[in-house]
Amino acid sequence: MTDWKAEAERLDKADPLARYRGDFLLDDDLAYLDGNSLGALPRATPARIEGVVQEEWGKGLISSWNTANWIDLPQRVGAKIAPLVGAHENEIVVADSVSVNLFKLISAALSMRDGRKVVLSEPGNFPTDLYMIDGLEGQGLAQRRLAERDGIEAALDNDVALLLLTHVHYKSGEMFDMARLTKAAHDAGALVLWDLSHSVGAVPVDLNGAGADFAVGCGYKYLNGGPGAPGFAFVAQRHHDGLQQPLSGWMGHAKPFEFSDDYRPAPGVDQLLCGTPPILSMSALEVGVDLMTGIGIDALVKKSRQLSEFTRAAMAQALPELPCISPDEPERRGSQLSFRHDHAYELCQALIARKVIGDFRAPDILRLGFAPAYVRFADCWRAVSELRDILESGEWQKAEYAERAPVT
Amino acid sequence: MTDWKAEAERLDKADPLARYRGDFLLDDDLAYLDGNSLGALPRATPARIEGVVQEEWGKGLISSWNTANWIDLPQRVGAKIAPLVGAHENEIVVADSVSVNLFKLISAALSMRDGRKVVLSEPGNFPTDLYMIDGLEGQGLAQRRLAERDGIEAALDNDVALLLLTHVHYKSGEMFDMARLTKAAHDAGALVLWDLSHSVGAVPVDLNGAGADFAVGCGYKYLNGGPGAPGFAFVAQRHHDGLQQPLSGWMGHAKPFEFSDDYRPAPGVDQLLCGTPPILSMSALEVGVDLMTGIGIDALVKKSRQLSEFTRAAMAQALPELPCISPDEPERRGSQLSFRHDHAYELCQALIARKVIGDFRAPDILRLGFAPAYVRFADCWRAVSELRDILESGEWQKAEYAERAPVT
Incomplete structure (x- = not known):
């Protein structure tokens, strides 16, 4: 013994x-032993948040959008997450929640696979992933199909627009072979969206190595961004030009401060920004990410x-x-x-x-x-x-x- | 002189x-004189945020969802905003950004006016309001129509599902007569969604007095919630039963912690919750709202x-x-x-x-x-x-x- x-x-x-x-x-x-649900508080976070609150907001007030670079936070933190998941710096942006980002990217994928409506996932996937497919199904834009994990490859037929899987299962901890399933989906003419919520910062992820199309991930688990920290979204560079998604908020506009009546998307993942980002929560996330990339x-x-x-x-x-x-x-x-x-x-x-x-x-x-x-x-x-x-x-x-x- | x-x-x-x-x-x-863009920092906010970070997150960790009542924040802060805008406590919830909430409520309105697709607004409205209509138009679900403010009532025909207006114009400061335009829209069989971003906390708003159907509002202007504070969403009680919207995230599920495969919306405005709420930003908003309701x-x-x-x-x-x-x-x-x-x-x-x-x-x-x-x-x-x-x-x-x- x-x-x-x-x-x-x-x-x-x-x-x-x-x-x-x-x-x-x-x-x-x-x-x-619950950092996979809510990461612990980095000792550097309270001082950073105090600075954001007291100095940047309190004293800098509106000018901090420029002087404290609030406006660049979504891209800056996204670029820092990139090396943790095998992405290029310009392929990731931090915005909204995982759920909202799922909606954007499922939509984007559907718009790239005209004529196909099926989004394939597995039963027992993290609920919000399935529910966001349901949301698009309610709009008449998607059709949800579930297959048990050993039947996923067989379920990839000509109707499948997108394969949406959580890389590491929240309940069992089982991890998909990202490269193999991405290839299988591509062979069937489908795109792939990986939910990295239970992966990023703890397991090897190589999005570009696997040829992944899209990904989302969570800021408050292994990235230690704090309760309800914003999520992130990845779009492979080859899809940047054709990218289109319905949550077309002003922060995703090519020139938000022109206040134009007509939406013109910002280039690349910047168009995934929607409303004004939550600066306090996003600043806390940056501290957590810095720690992880430092290790x-x-x-x-x-x-x-x-x-x-x-x-x-x-x-x-x-x-x-x-x-x-x-x-x-x-x-x-x-x-x-x-x-x-x-x-x-x-x-x-x-x-x-x-x-x-x-x-x-x-x-x-x-x-x-x-x-x-x-x-x-x-x-x-x-x-x-x-x-x-x-x-x-x-x-x-x-x-x-x-x-x-x-x-x- | x-x-x-x-x-x-x-x-x-x-x-x-x-x-x-x-x-x-x-x-x-x-x-x-820019509190209409970013409200000033309440002196009580740093201590509250320090408490949320150090005590609730740092020491309470995951248990704070229960012990610090994080789970109730969206409804609690929503209920506190209600008296500022003439709403019942159960008609408002805090979630996501104004932009994302616009998407939810435009969608909800369209689903209640089957056969009608036009969303009517005015040129020069705050861009994100127009862009979120564009997003739904890109999905084939909405049709954007703009009419100058003196022509809005004439533009309300049988095709209009929703009239979407910003109550106080961000640029001119001009305020719509909410009761009159709400009635005009209803007379034409349309619903109304008011954007209160430049109103809440500074001008008289009586959503229920005017018979409004939906509203959204901003947390970081007169509510002093801090940069990028979450927004809020209002749905009149009479629409709670039929409410349906596509951002069906797990936090808007009737029983999120059952982790069911199928989405079943929570009752009332609770279904407008989508992903996990940003607790730091939302706690700061509560302090700002408390100050306003106290005055x-x-x-x-x-x-x-x-x-x-x-x-x-x-x-x-x-x-x-x-x-x-x-x-x-x-x-x-x-x-x-x-x-x-x-x-x-x-x-x-x-x-x-x-x-x-x-x-x-x-x-x-x-x-x-x-x-x-x-x-x-x-x-x-x-x-x-x-x-x-x-x-x-x-x-x-x-x-x-x-x-x-x-x-x-």
Whole structure:
């Protein structure tokens, strides 16, 4: 039997990323394994936000659009995200939410595949991805088709305009082979839109290497942009000229301050800007992104895999009664592991009471996420050992752990 | 000849709202007449944001969705905006940007007027309003029609699904008679969507009194929500049941945390939520809204009219060569005055150099806004006297004042 506690200590000591935990505001006794839902607060963020609020807004007032370069934030932060996902700097812009960006890019894809209306996805995809297809279906512009993941390639027929998949599944952690599915879609004459919400900053993503057409991603998970941070959108350079999408707001106009009556899209991804961007939230996102690019994606990926692999092995040995539904091979999963249990909700609450924060996904999944910038191997071992204790002692049966909060 | 300086002093002394200027971070020697573009920073905002960042995000982490009630912010702030615009608390929600909310509500209106596709507006409306009609026209779902304001009622025929107007014109400050135009649209079988971006918090708005169907509004002008603060959306209660719009994101689902494959809209305006809301920006907005509702809309409107009327009269006497293009009667205009001059841009820059902040709107408009919560009559007089000095001295001809910034 492996001494997992000693092994965790050994790995933490050897961890080249260990020093980055101090860049986040996290109590030493907190095992935060939910950075895949809401990333931790970078220590540099409060000062930056105070500066944006007090100096830029408070003192600079309206002039800060120019003097503090608020106007360039969407492109600047987009360019910084680019190296994390294998994109060129001019292919990404930060704007709105993931949901709104999905709407723009599904629309853009449909307009490039005249005569085809089917948007193909998988059942159980993150809901907002499916709902945004529904929205366009309600407009009569799209037709939703779902195929189980092993049937996706077979479902790619001549009616499919777009394949829309979440690269790393939010619930199972399973990761698609981006290059293979992109090629399959292209072979069928369809375009591909990848949702990188559970990927960016934690797993290897090479959008251009895979030949991807479109992508969206989330700012508040591994990018540590804060609650409800704006999302980002990627459009491959070869599609910039023909790009067309219906959320044609004034900030996406070629010359917004000409106040013309007629919409003329800005070049490239700039047309994906719609309304005035939320500067406070976007500034916080920039701090989080700077931290991730400072560490570098290769080091992040390497540690992410070590963390999840350590946890998977320790859980399998210590708690074989809790089946892991995530793939066994690190290169086939994201930076998370999901375990099935009939009382996953109660287990999760009991863990939280012990300062081990994971989360629950209905109906029966306990999800542990491994944000490589600040999670320690000792945190992973604590999750395993506390969980074993909670199960063996029956503590999870306490009535208080069954009470449901509005957001679970 | 009136002694306007003395009159300003008298009015400031008698101003029951004078004490509220201290609630904003504004230098004493700054005449900030651009609150109609970006509202000033409430002194309470930095502490609130620090709390949201450090305590709620930093320490509460993911649990703050419940414990800090992040999940209720959109409805809570919406309910607080309601009394400022004559709405019921359950008729307003804060979400996304004005542009995105326009898209939702134009779509909603079109779906309620089957067979009609025309969206009627006026040329020279704020661009994003027109561009969002263009977006739906590009989808084949809408048809844009523009009529000059004196021809709007004549243009309301059987093809018009929706009349979309900005209540107070961003450039001229002219205010529509909301009740009259709403009735005219209804008489023609059309619905009405009012853009309150330049109205809310400064002019009397009675959405339900006028029988309005839909409205949107801006959080970063008179509501002092900070740069790019989220917008709000209003739907009259009678339309809640039939409401349908295409930006069907997961936060607008009846049960978002069931993670169902199929979209089922939340009741009422809650379905207008789309993606995860930007909590930092939305929290800042709440502080600004609290300040405005604390003062009360009647007092704000009264002072707004006094300020603009004082300025109009002083300008007319001191600088008759600068024609005011805003209506003469306070009840026919918003909380701003616009003056035409061939060198309006340079005049504006020269004013800014003297710490009198107004703004320029292409091609030839100098715009002065009167945010009643913090603008003093002395500020208005300073604008007039500095402007006279800048014109008489020829100072505006300095080369530096002609240099154009990206955001003008």
